[in-house]
Amino acid sequence: MKSMQQPQHHHLPVDLDEAVHRCLVAGFDGTTGVPHTLKRLIDRGLGGVILFTRNVRDADQVRRLTDELRALRPDLLVAIDNEGGGIGHLVAAGAPEVPGSYALGVVDDPDLTARCADALAGHLASLGITVSYAPVADLQQHPDNPIVRTRSFGAAPDLAARHLRAWITATEARGVASCAKHFPGHGGTVTDSHHEMAVDRRSYDEIRVDVEPFRAAVAAGVPMLMSAHVVYPALDPERPATLSRRILNDLLRHDLGFEGVLVSDALEMKAIADRYGEAAGARLALAAGADQVIVAVPDLAVTLACRDAVLGALRDGTLEEERVREAAGRVRKLAERYAGAVGEGEGASGGWGAGVGLEAARRAVRGRGAGGGVAPAPGAYVVDLFPPPHPALNWGGEDLLSEVRALDPTAAGVALSEAPVDREALVAGVLRRAAGVPLVVATSDAGLYPWQAELRAALVAGRGDAVRVDTGLPEGGALCSYGRGKVNLRALAEVLVGGAAF
Numbered sequence: 001m002k003s004m005q006q007p008q009h010h011h012l013p014v015d016l017d018e019a020v021h022r023c024l025v026a027g028f029d030g031t032t033g034v035p036h037t038l039k040r041l042i043d044r045g046l047g048g049v050i051l052f053t054r055n056v057r058d059a060d061q062v063r064r065l066t067d068e069l070r071a072l073r074p075d076l077l078v079a080i081d082n083e084g085g086g087i088g089h090l091v092a093a094g095a096p097e098v099p100g101s102y103a104l105g106v107v108d109d110p111d112l113t114a115r116c117a118d119a120l121a122g123h124l125a126s127l128g129i130t131v132s133y134a135p136v137a138d139l140q141q142h143p144d145n146p147i148v149r150t151r152s153f154g155a156a157p158d159l160a161a162r163h164l165r166a167w168i169t170a171t172e173a174r175g176v177a178s179c180a181k182h183f184p185g186h187g188g189t190v191t192d193s194h195h196e197m198a199v200d201r202r203s204y205d206e207i208r209v210d211v212e213p214f215r216a217a218v219a220a221g222v223p224m225l226m227s228a229h230v231v232y233p234a235l236d237p238e239r240p241a242t243l244s245r246r247i248l249n250d251l252l253r254h255d256l257g258f259e260g261v262l263v264s265d266a267l268e269m270k271a272i273a274d275r276y277g278e279a280a281g282a283r284l285a286l287a288a289g290a291d292q293v294i295v296a297v298p299d300l301a302v303t304l305a306c307r308d309a310v311l312g313a314l315r316d317g318t319l320e321e322e323r324v325r326e327a328a329g330r331v332r333k334l335a336e337r338y339a340g341a342v343g344e345g346e347g348a349s350g351g352w353g354a355g356v357g358l359e360a361a362r363r364a365v366r367g368r369g370a371g372g373g374v375a376p377a378p379g380a381y382v383v384d385l386f387p388p389p390h391p392a393l394n395w396g397g398e399d400l401l402s403e404v405r406a407l408d409p410t411a412a413g414v415a416l417s418e419a420p421v422d423r424e425a426l427v428a429g430v431l432r433r434a435a436g437v438p439l440v441v442a443t444s445d446a447g448l449y450p451w452q453a454e455l456r457a458a459l460v461a462g463r464g465d466a467v468r469v470d471t472g473l474p475e476g477g478a479l480c481s482y483g484r485g486k487v488n489l490r491a492l493a494e495v496l497v498g499g500a501a502f
Contacts, residue, residue: 012314016321018045019328020310023286025050025079025263029298031057034068037300041307042069047292047331048077048131052089054298059093059127066128075335077177079131082120083151084357086485087393096123098357100483101136101163102473103364105153110166112360117167119353121174130176130338133226133263135167137180137213138187140473146448147192150472150483155187157209161216168220177338180217181226182265183252184241185210193229193271194392197240204234215256223260223334225252227290229271239288240271243281248289261334262289266296266392267306278302279309286310287319291327361487365495367479374479377438377467377496380404382413383430383459385452386444386471386484389417398486400442400471403493411497413440419451427458434463440496442469443477444484467496 012020021041025048028038038049049069056062066078082088085100096119104113117135124132139160140152153160164180171178187210191198200207214225227242235251236244242264252258264285267273272281282293295303313319367374384400399415412433420426430439441459446452460466468477469492471484479495481488 012311016314016324017311019324020307020314021045022047022328022331023290023292023310023324024048024282024303024307025077025292025294026300026303027052027294027296027298028300029054031055031061031065034072035300037304039072041300041303042072042076046073046076047328047335048079050133050294050296051078051080051129052296053092056089056092062090062093062127062129070128070339075332075339077131077331077335077339078129079133080124080129081134081393082124082129082132083134083136084116084120084485085150085483085488086398087151090123090127093127094123096120096353096357097485097487098353099361099364099485099488100150101153102140102150103482103485103488104360105159105163106366106482107360107363108159108162109363110162112356112363113163114166114170115353115356116360117170118174119356121171121176121178122353124176125174131179131224132171132176133179133181135164135178135180136182137164137217138182138185139210139213141185141187141210142190143447143473144190145187146190147194148187149445152187153213157212157216160213164213164217164222165220168217168222172221172223175338177223177334179224179226179263180214180222182228182230183214183225183262184228184232184235184247185214186228186230189230193240193265194269194390197271197275198228198230200230200232202234207232207234211251211256218256218258223337224263225258225260226263226265227285229265229269239284242272242290243276243284243288245288253289259330261291261330263292264290264294266294268295268297268302269392279305282306283309283313283319286324286327287313289323291330357485357487358490361481361483361485361491362494364482364488365479365491366474366482367495374467374495376498377440378408379410380408380413380438380440380467380496381430381434382411382440382442382496383455384413384415384442384471385446385449385455386415386417386442387449398484398489400440400469400489400492403486403489404440404496406490407493407497416455420455423455423458427455427462430459431462439463439466440469441466442471442492443475444470444472446475469496
């Protein structure tokens, strides 16, 4: 008679089960109360959680949520993407407004960068957030790169290195763990890895330049690095960095000597999810040398599938126990250093570095023109063209028109984040309304968004005296802010309304 018994999954030792959970960072839904499934994961040793806009209502609520999470497990890491420059998830919680990294690189005052990083980190500490997935160490190498751009400190490795050191040191002083990303550099691609696999086909010698800022970050004591979902055929013909032992182990651990926590970029990004699936991605990333993998989607079933894939790989021997124990050990060490260092009694009322962000943004504005100045444009008609917000980056959608109107209520205009249905009609309407007043035409990354370039050309053809403004990387306008953070746009508005010399 055949036995009806089901095959038994042999249970892993409790400490190994906990080690697997340490290697995971989970996203979740909600602003109050910890979902039951997440509680179970935390009970079993979950390494960290990542917060997004969906978890943020206001500062006091975030602090209550992080307190509740840590009450379940004091060494739980609470992380968030917090780069500045209008990219961030804490707007509703009173985040300090600072310009993005590129504007800081343009000013090139590492002390100013440190003050901006301090404002962001001080705010995080007051909210009980212990890990900041910033700064971006990528170099902005390719004019058509769709994802790095003004998130980078610039194109020169020594410039980036200076500012990374300042940022990392200031963040460390607040007891918050910084994380340089996206190793070994996302700046040479023309693809956004959120949408599909990016490939950087440059030679080994060219890629080595991009590695230099990460080398500087490691030397500055950065406790975490994040890998790129990018394939570098010169380094590994097969696998993206996140899944490549050659890149994570040989280059990062051996060549750069990094001993901290290497965290993968989010596994549900299409570069990984479409080709490997999140669960296989988790197993392959850990095998390749990652210490933690981020599963940012709020559906905890995806996190559980990733966890189960890792447990299964340990059971069938395709993932070495030693590798998981090593990864968990690094995470434990990081948690001992940062998870407890939560800013007490700081009050989450704001006031973090008030003013430093606007000072930095003002210093970053660059102008071209007669005598290096821009004539004031009172009562202007402002046309602000910009890309639609990126879902993963949660840029706040600020526009230049609103900032100009805040200083000059007589200004009017239009702000567009997509091509108009009828371009000719729009152009005719703008030229009619702007008759007799200054016309300002602002674009952001028009080289990547042809509709912006076409609209700008049509408006300038109709009004040769239009003031051209660039709110992304410079594209030949009279003024450039090197970013679209709220303070960047405010600094531009001040020049447009009041006129200023440079």
